[in-house]
Amino acid sequence: MDVAVGIVAQRNNERAQALAATLVDTIEREGARVVVDELTGEAVDATAVPVAAMAGRDLVVSIGGDGTLLFVAREVGPTPILGVNLGEVGFLNAVAPDDALAVVTDLVADLEETGTVEGRELARLQATGVDTEWTLEPALNEVVVHGPRRGHGGGATIEIRVDGQQYAESHADGVLVATPTGSTAYNLSEGGPLVHPSADVLVVTQMAATESMPPLVVEPDSELTLTVSGTDTAYAISDGRNRQRLEPPATVSISLADDAVTLVGPQANFLDGLDKLE
Structure with a gap:
């Protein structure tokens, strides 16, 4: 399967942009097609598109806090989303930055082999x-x-x-x-x-x-x-x-709403996350 991936990095976050650049290089070496959001495209050597244009891709990676993922979900609807957590609590973003490369690579491999990835639907x-x-x-x-x-x-x-x-x-x-x-x-x-x-x-x-x-x-x-x-x-x-x-x-x-949001990859531990609430 020809896998299409979108990557959205938190605005004005150099750490998120650096991770996005690493993911682009790795995913492209795996043979997948990758685009990034327009702001990230100003800092990363990759094809840039509006986030809404990522709707319908096989996977969208959101790098940032829960606010970034909420924004991505509004734009791409039911398209599978993986959240990489650069925030504090991370109820929606379960993947640590150090684990992002391995998790995304595994998801792309699953998509290439089966055409689907397992996820959890969140009601809207x-x-x-x-x-x-x-x-x-x-x-x-x-x-x-x-x-x-x-x-x-x-x-x-x-x-x-x-x-x-x-x-x-x-x-x-x-x-x-x-x-x-x-x-x-x-x-x-x-x-x-x-x-x-x-x-x-x-x-x-x-x-x-x-x-x-x-x-x-x-x-x-x-x-x-x-x-x-x-x-x-x-x-x-x-x-x-x-x-x-x-x-x-x-x-x-x-x-x-008719369409739920689909989160893929490892899921956050809800009870552990409660300890981080102020």
């Missing part, structure tokens, strides 16, 4: 408008609905419904719906529970609600709607980056 969330037609880019961590600005003083009244039944309605800084992957991110900082990566659930967490309910764990196929009112402007935000301006009263539907 899709936020869509109920009153108006819009859809945010899928979220690997969480979808947040909040008032005119994030944080205290920017709240709104937000009603939470699960399968058509009201769970809570309160003035709050916001409400977030998180995947198991996102349980260690914004959800945790807002008092939500940790969720083991193998659990097939979603978490609904209010943010500084005046009449708060405990965070709610629901089945992933639950019908979740968040209705925001009591403010002139509100926002729905996917993974802290993609946002949709709302004109309250407005209802947002949150469900599983």
Whole structure:
């Protein structure tokens, strides 16, 4: 099989760029076709393309922290991703830099021999408008609905419904719906529970609600709607980056996205990673 690999290095990180250069040389000697992201291409002698153009390749290697992998996942969707960890915690990036060369070489060899690599699928969330037609880019961590600005003083009244039944309605800084992957991110900082990566659930967490309910764990196929009112402007935000301006009263539907993210190679030890959380 003619194997095609993409490599994305953390922006402005010389260590990531040096590792990318080493991987390019090694993979090309193995006979695979390699491209790097455009910024890395300014420092590495390799064909450079936009990260989105790596969608559909056999493997994409993300070198950096979890933030870099989140960015790669947004751009390449279900394309298999290997995370090399240059960050602190590394819930998504299981491979140490010293091991990257051997792991990537083994994956390329598997692809050449069988055409596939084993991986773990991570669910993503899709936020869509109920009153108006819009859809945010899928979220690997969480979808947040909040008032005119994030944080205290920017709240709104937000009603939470699960399968058509009201769970809570309160003035709050916001409400977030998180995947198991996102349980260690914004959800945790807002008092939500940790969720083991193998659990097939979603978490609904209010943010500084005046009449708060405990965070709610629901089945992933639950019908979740968040209705925001009591403010002139509100926002729905996917993974802290993609946002949709709302004109309250407005209802947002949150469900599983069609395509999951596929992580390949060694998997991170979730419980060990918890020790690194601040």
